[in-house]
Amino acid sequence: MENNHKKSRRDFIRSGTRLSLLITLGAVGGLAAKHVTAEKYVWQIDPFKCTQCGRCATSCVMTPSAAKCIHAYDLCGYCDLCGGYLKPDANQLSTAAENQLCPTAAIQRKYIEEPYFEYVINEDLCIGCAKCVKGCTSFGNGSLHLQIIHRICLNCNECSIARLCPSQAISRVKASKSYNVKGSFTKDGKV
Amino acid sequence: MKNCIKISLIFIFLLFSLAGMTQQQRFPKPEFGNGYSQPTPITPEPRALALEYTDVVVLLVVLSLASWMAIRKRSRRGLLWLSVFSLIYFGFYRNGCICSVGSVQNVALTLFDPGYAISITTLLFFLLPLVFTLYFGRTFCAGACPLGAMQDLLIIKPISLPEWLRKTLGIIPYLYLTLAVLFAATGTDFIICRYDPFVGIFRMDAEFHMVILGIAFLLMGMFVARAYCRFLCPYGVILSWMSRFSKWHLSITPVACIQCKLCSDSCPFDAIDYPTDEKQSKSTKWGVNRFLVYAILIPLWIFIGGFAGSRAHTWISKANPTVYLAELLVSNPEVRNDQKNLDVQAFLSSGKPLETLVKEATVIRRKFYTGSWIAGGFMGLVIGMTLLSQVVYRKKADYQPHKGNCYSCGRCMNFCPVKK
Known part of the structure; x- marks a missing residue:
C-alpha cells in the first residue's frame, strides 16, 4: 500500500512535468510560428553590392564554389577589347592563354560580326573567383556578375560565403525569384 | 476621366524616361544584322518546395518506425537498418542539411530577431523529434539522426568510461548549446553547423581542419562510442530532458528483470543503471x-x-x-x-x-x-x-536504461534471456 502510494505520486510528478514540457514546446513553437513562412528561401548575391573580393571562390562549402559568373547578355557591349576577358596588361589582343584574365579559361569568345564578339561562360570551368567580374565592372558595362547557381548550392543553414562576405552582398531571397540577374534586377533591389 | 488619362500618360512617359536612364551604358549593345540570336543566362531552379515537405514526411515516418521498433517490436536489427536508411537519406542524399541538431539555432534566431522568418520545415524538424522523445524516449537518436547513425555503425570495441569523467564531460553539451543559442540569438554565427564534424563526410568536401576533426571523431568513436552525441551534441541536451519524463521508454527486459547481470556490459554508452547497493x-x-x-x-x-x-x-x-x-x-x-x-x-x-x-x-x-x-x-x-x-541516491531494484542518456539503440535487448 505504502509502496503503491509512492509510485502513484512519482507517476503524478512525472506526467505533470511531461505536460509542462509539452506546454513549453508548444509555447516555443507558437512563438516561432509567428514568424513562420511557407515560402522557401535560398541564398543569392546582390550584384550591385558585390565588391568582387574573390572570397566566393574559396569560402563555399562546395569545391568548386556554387557561386559562378553568369552573363547578362542584355547589358553586354560585345566589345572586342573586353575588360572581363583580357588581362589589362595583355601582351597583345589575342585569345592566347597568357592574355586571358580567367584562370580556368571558362570564358569562351566567339566572333559574331565585325567588330563584335560574344562571350559565353562555361559553367563547369568557372570557379567563381570574380576576376572577370571586376574587369567587366571597372572597364565595361558590368554584364558579367556572380550568382549562386542553385543546382550546385546546398542551401546551407548559414551560407559560409555570406558569413565572410565583406560587403554583405549575400542574403536570403524567395525561391520563386531565386536569381538577381542584372538587367531585370536593378540597383534598388527591385525586379 | 481626362485627368485620369493625363496622369497615366505622364506616368508612362516617366516610366520610359526612367527605363532609358537605366539602359544608358558605356558600350551600348550593338544591333546585329545577320540574325544573331542572343543566348539567355543559365539559371537552374532551386530544389522544389514539395521536396522539402517530403523531408518532413520522411522524418515523421522514420520517427514513428523507430519508436515502434524500440518499444513494441523490440528489434535491434530493425533499428540498425533504419539508421542506415537515415544515414543515406538525411546524410549522403540530403548532404546533412536540413538537420534537427542545427535547427535549434534557427528557432533561437527567430525568437530574438523578428526580421528572420523561419521556414515551416525547419520548425517541424526542431519540434517533431522533441515531441516524439517526450512520449517514446530518444528514438530520434537511434533511428533518425544521421550523425548518430554514422558513429553508431563504427563502434568496434567500446570502453567504459568512469562516472566522474562522464559527468564532467557531460557539461560540455550544455556549454555548447548555451553558446550556440547566444551566437544565434545575436545574429552572429551558427556554430553548430560550422563545427559539425561529420557534415564534411556527407558532402565529401570540407575544409582541411574539419576533415581532420571528423576523422578524429570517427576514430575515437570506435572506442568511445558516440563521442559527439554524448559529449558535444547540443540538441542531445534538450532530448535528454524530454526523455527523462517520457511516457514510454525502451526497456531491457520484455517482462520482469531477473537480475542476471547479462545486460550489464551490453551498453556501449554506459547508459544502464545498476541496482543500488543497499550498503551505499x-x-x-x-x-x-x-x-x-x-x-x-x-x-x-x-x-x-x-x-x-x-x-x-x-x-x-x-x-x-x-x-x-x-x-x-x-x-x-x-x-x-x-x-x-x-x-x-x-x-x-x-x-x-x-x-x-x-x-x-x-x-x-x-x-x-x-x-x-x-x-x-x-x-x-x-x-x-x-x-x-x-549526492542524490535513487533506489533502483533492477537493471534499467538511464532514460536521459539511453539512445534507444536496442543493443541491450538482445542480451536479456527473459522471453515474453
Missing part, C-alpha cells in the same frame, strides 16, 4: 548534509556563472563581424591603409560612416552583455545541479 544507500546521514550544502550553493553558482559571463562578454562579442570590424577600426585606425584587409576596404568603399558602424556594434555588444549574464547564470545552474546530482 544506508549511509545517507552524511548525504543529507551534503545535499543541503550543495542546494544552498546553487544560487551562488548561478551568480558566479553570470558574473563570469558578463566579464567575458567583450571577448565573446568579438565573434560578431560587425563588432570585430568596428573595434578594429577604432583601436587601429592605421588598418585603413592596409589594402590587403578586404573587410576594411569593403567597408571604406561602401561609404558608410564609422559612427553608424560603431552604433550598430554597440547595440550588438549590449545584447551580448545581457545574453552573457543569462548564459553564464545557466551554466552556473548546470554545474550546481551536476554537483547536487552526485
Whole structure:
C-alpha cells in the first residue's frame, strides 16, 4: 500500500512535468510560428553590392564554389577589347592563354560580326573567383556578375560565403525569384 | 476621366524616361544584322518546395518506425537498418542539411530577431523529434539522426568510461548549446553547423581542419562510442530532458528483470543503471548534509556563472563581424591603409560612416552583455545541479536504461534471456 502510494505520486510528478514540457514546446513553437513562412528561401548575391573580393571562390562549402559568373547578355557591349576577358596588361589582343584574365579559361569568345564578339561562360570551368567580374565592372558595362547557381548550392543553414562576405552582398531571397540577374534586377533591389 | 488619362500618360512617359536612364551604358549593345540570336543566362531552379515537405514526411515516418521498433517490436536489427536508411537519406542524399541538431539555432534566431522568418520545415524538424522523445524516449537518436547513425555503425570495441569523467564531460553539451543559442540569438554565427564534424563526410568536401576533426571523431568513436552525441551534441541536451519524463521508454527486459547481470556490459554508452547497493544507500546521514550544502550553493553558482559571463562578454562579442570590424577600426585606425584587409576596404568603399558602424556594434555588444549574464547564470545552474546530482541516491531494484542518456539503440535487448 505504502509502496503503491509512492509510485502513484512519482507517476503524478512525472506526467505533470511531461505536460509542462509539452506546454513549453508548444509555447516555443507558437512563438516561432509567428514568424513562420511557407515560402522557401535560398541564398543569392546582390550584384550591385558585390565588391568582387574573390572570397566566393574559396569560402563555399562546395569545391568548386556554387557561386559562378553568369552573363547578362542584355547589358553586354560585345566589345572586342573586353575588360572581363583580357588581362589589362595583355601582351597583345589575342585569345592566347597568357592574355586571358580567367584562370580556368571558362570564358569562351566567339566572333559574331565585325567588330563584335560574344562571350559565353562555361559553367563547369568557372570557379567563381570574380576576376572577370571586376574587369567587366571597372572597364565595361558590368554584364558579367556572380550568382549562386542553385543546382550546385546546398542551401546551407548559414551560407559560409555570406558569413565572410565583406560587403554583405549575400542574403536570403524567395525561391520563386531565386536569381538577381542584372538587367531585370536593378540597383534598388527591385525586379 | 481626362485627368485620369493625363496622369497615366505622364506616368508612362516617366516610366520610359526612367527605363532609358537605366539602359544608358558605356558600350551600348550593338544591333546585329545577320540574325544573331542572343543566348539567355543559365539559371537552374532551386530544389522544389514539395521536396522539402517530403523531408518532413520522411522524418515523421522514420520517427514513428523507430519508436515502434524500440518499444513494441523490440528489434535491434530493425533499428540498425533504419539508421542506415537515415544515414543515406538525411546524410549522403540530403548532404546533412536540413538537420534537427542545427535547427535549434534557427528557432533561437527567430525568437530574438523578428526580421528572420523561419521556414515551416525547419520548425517541424526542431519540434517533431522533441515531441516524439517526450512520449517514446530518444528514438530520434537511434533511428533518425544521421550523425548518430554514422558513429553508431563504427563502434568496434567500446570502453567504459568512469562516472566522474562522464559527468564532467557531460557539461560540455550544455556549454555548447548555451553558446550556440547566444551566437544565434545575436545574429552572429551558427556554430553548430560550422563545427559539425561529420557534415564534411556527407558532402565529401570540407575544409582541411574539419576533415581532420571528423576523422578524429570517427576514430575515437570506435572506442568511445558516440563521442559527439554524448559529449558535444547540443540538441542531445534538450532530448535528454524530454526523455527523462517520457511516457514510454525502451526497456531491457520484455517482462520482469531477473537480475542476471547479462545486460550489464551490453551498453556501449554506459547508459544502464545498476541496482543500488543497499550498503551505499544506508549511509545517507552524511548525504543529507551534503545535499543541503550543495542546494544552498546553487544560487551562488548561478551568480558566479553570470558574473563570469558578463566579464567575458567583450571577448565573446568579438565573434560578431560587425563588432570585430568596428573595434578594429577604432583601436587601429592605421588598418585603413592596409589594402590587403578586404573587410576594411569593403567597408571604406561602401561609404558608410564609422559612427553608424560603431552604433550598430554597440547595440550588438549590449545584447551580448545581457545574453552573457543569462548564459553564464545557466551554466552556473548546470554545474550546481551536476554537483547536487552526485549526492542524490535513487533506489533502483533492477537493471534499467538511464532514460536521459539511453539512445534507444536496442543493443541491450538482445542480451536479456527473459522471453515474453
